[in-house]
Amino acid sequence: xxxxxxxxxxxxxxxxxxxxxxxxxxxxxxxxxxxxxxxxxxxxxxxxxxxxxxxxxxxxxxxxxxxxxxxxxxxxxxxxxxxxxxxxxxxxxxxxxxxxxxxxxxxxxxxxxxxxxxxxxxxxxxxxxxxxxxxxxxxxxxxxxxxxxxxxxxxxxxxxxxxxxxxxxxxxxxxxxxxxxxxxxxxxxxxxxxxxxxxxxxxxxxxxxxxxxxxxxxxxxxxxxxxxxxxxxxxxxxxxxxxxxxxxxxxxxxxxxxxxxxxxxxxxxxxxxxxxxxxxxxxxxxxxxxxxxxxxx
Numbered sequence: 609x610x611x612x613x614x615x616x617x618x619x620x621x622x623x624x625x626x627x628x629x630x631x632x633x634x635x636x637x638x639x640x641x642x643x644x645x646x647x648x649x650x651x652x653x654x655x656x657x658x659x660x661x662x663x664x665x666x667x668x669x670x671x672x673x674x675x676x677x678x679x680x681x682x683x684x685x686x687x688x689x690x691x692x693x694x695x696x697x698x699x700x701x702x703x704x705x706x707x708x709x710x711x712x713x714x715x716x717x718x719x720x721x722x723x724x725x726x727x728x729x730x731x732x733x734x735x736x737x738x739x740x741x742x743x744x745x746x747x748x749x750x751x752x753x754x755x756x757x758x759x760x761x762x763x764x765x766x767x768x769x770x771x772x773x774x775x776x777x778x779x780x781x782x783x784x785x786x787x788x789x790x791x792x793x794x795x796x797x798x799x800x801x802x803x804x805x806x807x808x809x810x811x812x813x814x815x816x817x818x819x820x821x822x823x824x825x826x827x828x829x830x831x832x833x834x835x836x837x838x839x840x841x842x843x844x845x846x847x848x849x850x851x852x853x854x855x856x857x858x859x860x861x862x863x864x865x866x867x868x869x870x871x872x873x874x875x876x877x878x879x880x881x882x883x884x885x886x887x888x889x890x891x892x893x894x895x896x897x898x899x900x901x902x903x904x905x
Contacts, residue, residue, distance in 0.1 A: 657809075658724075665721035672698050683722070684729035688739040695722070695735075695743035699750050712751040712760040719747060778865065785864075785873050788893040795874055796890070798867050802858040803833040810835075816878075817885025821868060829868050830859040 666683065673679050673686075673694055683691065699715055710718075723735040733739050754760060769777070777783040785791040799805050805814070822832050833856040860868040875883070882891060 661717065662721040662724055665718045666725045668702070668718070669695075669698060669722055672702060676701075684726060684731050688733045688737070692740045692743045695719075695740065696746035699743065699747045709754055709757070709759060712754045715747060715750060715754075719744075783865075785870055788877065789895075791870065791874055791877075792890060792893060794870055795867075798858060798870070799833070802831075802867070803835075803856040805833075811890070814889040815885060816883060816887040816889050818889065819871065821871065828859060830857045831867055831871055832857050 670683055673683070676697070677694060679686070679690075679694075686694070699719075702710065702715075702718075704710060719735060727734065735744070751760075774783070781790055783790065783794045783797060785794065796811060799811070799814070799819075805811055818834050820832050820834070821829055823829055835856075858867045860866050863869075878891065882888075
C-alpha cells in the first residue's frame with residue numbers, strides 16, 4: 609500500500625529523463641515498414657528449401673486442376689467445398705512425371721505446402737478444418753494403400769557405417785590426411801558423428817568460427833561446436849528456447865586419427881583470408897594434378 613501511495617504522488621516531471629538512455633534500433637532508418645516490407649522480411653527469413661517445395665507443390669496442384677477440371681482460378685480463389693473435392697481426387701490420382709506413385713510422406717508434404725500457401729493468402733479456412741474432412745480422409749486412405757504396396761520404407765535413406773567399414777576407410781586413406789580431399793571429408797565425417805550435424809543443411813551453413821579448440825579443467829583438449837542454427841533450431845520458436853541443452857564436444861584421442869590434430873592440420877592449410885569467424889568452413893579442394901599442370905605450363 610505504501611508503494612501505491614508513493615506512485616500516486618508522482619507527476620509528469622518526475623518521469624523526465626528516465627527513458628533518455630533507451631534507444632530502439634531501426635536499422636539506420638526511421639521510416640515505417642509497409643505491409644509489403646513486412647511480408648518481404650518474413651519471406652527472406654524462410655528456409656529456401658521450404659519456399660521451393662511450397663512453390664513446386666502449389667504449381668503441381670494448379671496444373672492438375674487446370675488439366676483435369678478445366679478450372680483456371682488460383683487455388684486461393686476456389687471455395688472450400690470445391691477445393692475439398694479437388695484435393696481428394698488430387699491425392700488419389702497424382703503421379704510423378706514417370707507415372708510412378710509418390711511416397712506417402714511426399715503426399716503429406718504436398719498437403720502441408722498447400723496449407724502453408726493458403727495461409728499466406730489469408731484463405732478463410734485451413735486444411736485442418738472440418739470443411740476438408742473428405743480430402744484428409746482421401747489422403748489417409750492413399751497413404752495406407754501406398755504403405756501396403758511397400759512405399760514409405762525410405763529406400764534412399766542412408767545407412768550408418770559399421771565399425772569394420774570405418775576401419776577400412778581409414779586403412780584405404782579415404783579417411784585421414786593424405787590429401788586435401790580426404791582431410792576435408794574426414795572432418796565432415798567426424799562432425800557428423802560427434803556434433804550430430806545434418807549431411808547437407810548444417811554442414812552448408814558451417815562457418816570457420818563455429819569450431820574451436822578448447823581445454824577442460826584437466827587441460828585435455830577438445831573441439832567445441834557452437835553452431836548457428838539448424839533445421840529444428842532456427843530461432844523461430846517463440847514458446848521455447850532453440851538452444852541446445854549441451855554444447856557438442858569432440859575430445860582429443862592422440863595419434864593420427866585424433867580429431868583435434870586433424871582440425872589443426874586442416875587449419876594450417878587454409879588461406880589467411882578464409883580464417884575469419886564468418887568464413888565458410890569447407891573450401892573447394894584443387895586436385896594435385898591440376899596444380900602440377902598449371903605450374904608446368
